[in-house]
Amino acid sequence: MEKRRILVVDDEPSITRLLKLNLEQTGHYVVEEQNVATQTLAAAETFRPDLILLDVMMPGVDGGELASQLQASHRLKRVPIVFLTAAVKKEEVASHGGLIGGLPFLAKPVDLLEVIACLNRHLKH
Amino acid sequence: METTIILAERKLSEQALQESEERYRRLLASVTDYIYTVTVREDRSTSTTHGPGCEAVTGYRPAEFDANRSLWYWMIHPEDRPAVLAQIARILKGEAPPPLEHRILHKDGRTRWIRNTSVLRRDTQGRVAAYDGLVSDITERKLAEIAVRESEERLALVIQGSSDGIWDWNVTTSAVYFSPRWKNMLGYADHEIENTFSSWERLLHPEDRERARAQVQAYFAGGAPTFELEQRLRHKDGSYRWILARGVAIRNAEGKPVRMAGSHVDLTERKQAEEQLKRAYAELARSQESLQQTLEQLQASHEELQAAQSQLIQAAKFESIGTLAAGVAHEIKNPLQIILMGLEYLARNVAAGDENVALTLGDMRSAVDRANSVVRELLRFSAPTEFERKPEDLNVLIERPLRLIHNQLAAARIAVVRKLAADLPAVTVDAAKLEQVFTNLFINALHAMPQGGTLSVGTRLARLGEEAPRPEALFRKFKPGDAAVVAEIRDTGTGIPEANLAKVFDPFFTTKPLGTGLGLSVAKKIVDLHGGAIDIRNAPPGGVVVTLAFAAG
Structure with missing residues (x-):
């Protein structure tokens, strides 16, 4: 089975690095890290991810705005985006069926199993 | 023998004489008149004889008048002497003047009034030969006359000088005397109002007629010692004056009033002043009332302001905590x-x-969970709260969380005793938020009884009287007359150290190794924002009792 390509965008390198380590260790994912929000669009167009894990609060650009830019791109508009955020409480994510503003959310801190479950739900097969 | 008889006869006649004289003296003493005779020759009086009664009237005996021929003159009161001399002159001229009343000085020094009536006697040639005078003591009558005159003068002066009008009504003839002042009070001159009863009736205000008549009749029928009537009488200028009539009736032997007299006092100014006073008083009462209302409104606004302020402070506190917490x-x-x-x-x-x-990894993992739950509680505590309030049955809001932790309670060997009052009025609250409060409280109780125990949950309706039910602190937010639904949660645990009681609602204050210190803070915040009250204290013999109160309705 082909490995799924995940782009992880977060201004904290430790988070992107540990997500990459953990996800790739499962043998099912290829993970590209992006710590500079403003370079996300370019990075995504190069990497061609199957799904983007996107932090919400980053310096320079807001995750929500970045998501609109990504969805506006002709080549990326079909790529699912999952927000990964410290700004929202777990209960809120749960009470909205994991969706806020129409997009799925993961509330930090989130463990690997939850991340994988979420990826499975939103990756296109 | 003859001598003896003669002596005896003389003695008898002396005795008879004595008796006769005695009778005469007694007669004289009761006499108030005497007669004198003046002999006249060539228009001059030559001698005067005073009749025996003179002593009773003047104090002087006839002999004293004979001894002193001018005594009669000196006896006349000095002020009256000219009148007496003038009278004598007229008599000597042959006139017949009317009787003269004048004063004399009695021998005892007192002044007496006499009436002197003279009658001429003429000789054959028609010349004045003498005149006889009849002197009558009229002192009693005269003094009475003077007293009457003085009394009348005094009355006249009083009537004239008084600001009261005087009236005197002859009930039998309907004639009435109205004093000039009586008429003047109504703007009329003395001659402009006829002295009849109907004059008064004409001037009386139509609305007062019936009452006046009734009051007069009631007074005549007896009862009151004096008559009083407040009436309106028409002034000459057309206005009506308030007049107070006061009077007293004189009744005949049958008790029927025959005459009534009294006074009139103009009450108009007093009435006007009274009216003004009444109006001023009403105005004052009104302003006082509006002042009171303003005060109450001010008080209410002040209380609202205080409540708003404390909510604002609370909100600001929560907001700053919220901002901080989110960061x-x-x-x-x-x-x-x-x-x-x-x-x-x-x-x-x-x-x-x-x-x-x-x-180690496991410990670290649970440390992450704990830190995360602190953050979560903090966010929950500080999150802006929006309530969905609906009328709810507090018993139901207690029952649901109790069922949720039923298994945990059973596992901890904790018995649940319910004393939930039936027919509780509804409380308007956010059901989910209150269930969260009760869940927190039940979990606290659960943690307080690790060795098992009893959890008692009760509800009741409290009506606030002048004194708040206990615990008083809980009911500070309520006013007398309010109805409050009260919930009480009691455990049989170890209780809370007194030193900690004041801090139990502080955020992050906890005595549990794994506690966040936010459970009771959140509970209090929710209760406060519902306008309710929560109180926590140790309950003898042991354990804690938490009491909550919410306004009914």
Whole structure:
């Protein structure tokens, strides 16, 4: 089975690095890290991810705005985006069926199993 | 013998004489008149004889007048002497003047009034030969006359000088005397109002007629010692004056009033002043009332302001805590994410079999969970709260959380005793939020009884009288007359050290090893924002009682 390509965008390198380590260790994912929000669009167009894990609060650009830019791109508009955020409480994510503003959310801190479950739900097969 | 008879006869006649004289004296003493005779020759009086009664009237005996021929003159009161001399002159001229009343000085020094009537006697040639005078003591009558005159003068003066009008009504003939002042009070001159009863009736205000008539009749029928009537009489200028009539009736032997007299006092100014006073008083009462209302409104606004202020302070506190909490949450959650991911990586990649490593990783994992739950509670505590309030049955809001932790309570060997009042009025609350409060309180109770015990849950309706039910602190927010639905949760645990009681509602204050210190703070916040009250205290013989109160309705 082909490995799924995940782009992880977060201004904290430790988070992107540990997500990459953990996800790739499962043998099912290829993970590209992006710590500079403003370079996300370019990075995504190069990497061609199957799904983007996107932090919400980053310096320079807001995750929500970045998501609109990504969805506006002709080549990326079909790529699912999952927000990964410290700004929202777990209960809120749960009470909205994991969706806020129409997009799925993961509330930090989130463990690997939850991340994988979420990826499975939103990756296109 | 003869001599003896003669002597005896003389004695008898002397005795008879004595008796006769005695009778005469007694007669004289009761006489108030005497006669004198003046003999006249050539128009001059030549001698005067005074009749025996003179002593009773003047105090002087006839002999004293004979001894002193001018005594009669000196006896006349000096002020009256000219009149007497003039009278004599007229008589000597042959006139017949009318009787003269004048004063004399009695021998005892007192002044007496006499009436002197003279009658001429003429000789054959028609010349004045003498005149006889009849002197009558009229002192009693004269003094009475003077007294009457003085009394009348005094009355006249009083009537004239008085500001009261005087009236005197002959009930039998309907004639009435109205004093000039009586008429003047109504703007009329004395001659402008006829002195008849109908004059008064004409001037009387039509609306007062019936009452006046009734009052007169009631007075005539007896009862009151004096007559009083407040009436309106028409002034000459057309206005009506308020007049107070006061009077007293004179009644005949049958008790029927024959005459009534009294006064009139103009009450118009007094009435006007009374009216003004009444109006001023009413005005004052009105202003007082409006002042009172303003005060009450002010008081109410002040209380609202205070409540708003304290809510604002509370809100500001919550808002700053909220802002802080959101910032802190973000800054903590990222490191927690790193630690969590790191732990998971390590757990998979550290050589298996080292039990200590596994334990350490497990501890670290639960530390992450704990830190995360603190952050979560903090966010919940500080989150802006929006309530969905509906009328709810507090018993139901207690029952649901009780069922949810039923298993935990059973496992801890805690018996649940319910004393929930039936027919409680509804409370308007956010059901989910209150259930959260009760859940927190039940879990606290559960933690307070690790060795098992009893959890008692009661509800009741409290009506606030002049004194608040106990605990009083709980009912400070309520006013007398309010109805409050009260819930009471009691455990049989170890209680709270007194030193900690004041701090139990402080955020992050906890005595539990794994507690966040936010459970009771959140509970209090929710209760406060519902306008309710919560009180927590140790309850003898042991354990804690938490009491909550919400306004009914």
